[in-house]
Amino acid sequence: MDRNRWLLPLLLMLFVGLGYAVLSIPEPVEGLPKMLVDNMELGGVSNPVTAVLLNFRGYDTLLEMGVLLVALLGVWSLGGMPDYHESSPGLVLDIMSRQLVPVLIIVAGYLLWVGADAPGGAFQAGALLGAAGVLLLLCGWRIGNKCSGLPLRILIVLGLGMFVMAGxxxxxIEGEFLQYPPPVASELILIIEAAATLSIGTTLAAMFLGSRPGEADK
Structure with missing residues (x-):
């Protein structure tokens, strides 16, 4: 009852804060699309969306990777993974997973590669890898003890870590954080996006478990 007494004031404060944020949004700045087009040759990619996310506004994408990591840590903080009782996924789900998982992985790789020149990129590819992971989990696949410790954590922090190391x-070297030199910008962006794809896919699949996998056997 004591907690419920504070719920309404907190919700009102949240509503007022969100209303103030929406009403105080500044007017769109004229000329930003033209500035983007004029500087595309410096971005290392020809897709303007990828150029904005990984180069011109790299800080935003870096923070988004951090938000995913914090969200997963919040899920893991709820406790250990509940006991799993193995059961048959059923003929339809089993056949569908065998056909869809390889396709999802291939399409994810394609979206990662094509993201430099067309719609795609790390978040789209990572979402497909996460969907493949969720489908495998629905079919009864579980992370082995040897992979649920350090290897899993390396994959989860790989994207954010690569972002920070590159920056x-x-x-x-250059005196600017996340300002890629034009001669190597495309290569750096591809490396960061590949790491981010693996992290996003692993994080989304790990969230589906609902809790932290058990520690590796000692």
Whole structure:
């Protein structure tokens, strides 16, 4: 009852804060699309969306990777993974998974590769990898003890870690954080997006479990 007494004031404060944020949004700045087009040759990619997400507004994408990691840590903080009782996925789901999972992985790789020149990229590819993982989990597949410890955590932090390492390296070499030199911009973006794809897919699939997988056997 004591908690419920504070629920309404908190919701009202949240409503007021969101209303203030919406009403105080500034007017769109004229000329930003033209500035993007004029500087596309410096972005390392020809797809304007990828150029904005990975180059011109790399900080936003870096924080988005951080938000995914924090969300997963919040899920894991709820406790250990509940006991799993193996059951048959059924003939339809089993056949569908065998056909769809390879297709999802191939399409994810294609979206990652084509993202530099057309709609696609790490988040779309990662979402497909996450869907493939969820489908496998629905079919009864579970992470082995040897993979649920350090290997799983490396995959989860790989995208954010690669972002930070690339930005720090550029800061030390070029003096600018996440400002890719044009000669190597496309290669750096591809490396960061590949790492982000693996992290996003792993994170989304891990969230589906609902709790943290058990520690590896000692």
């Amino acid at each position: 720090t390296g550029l800061l030390l």
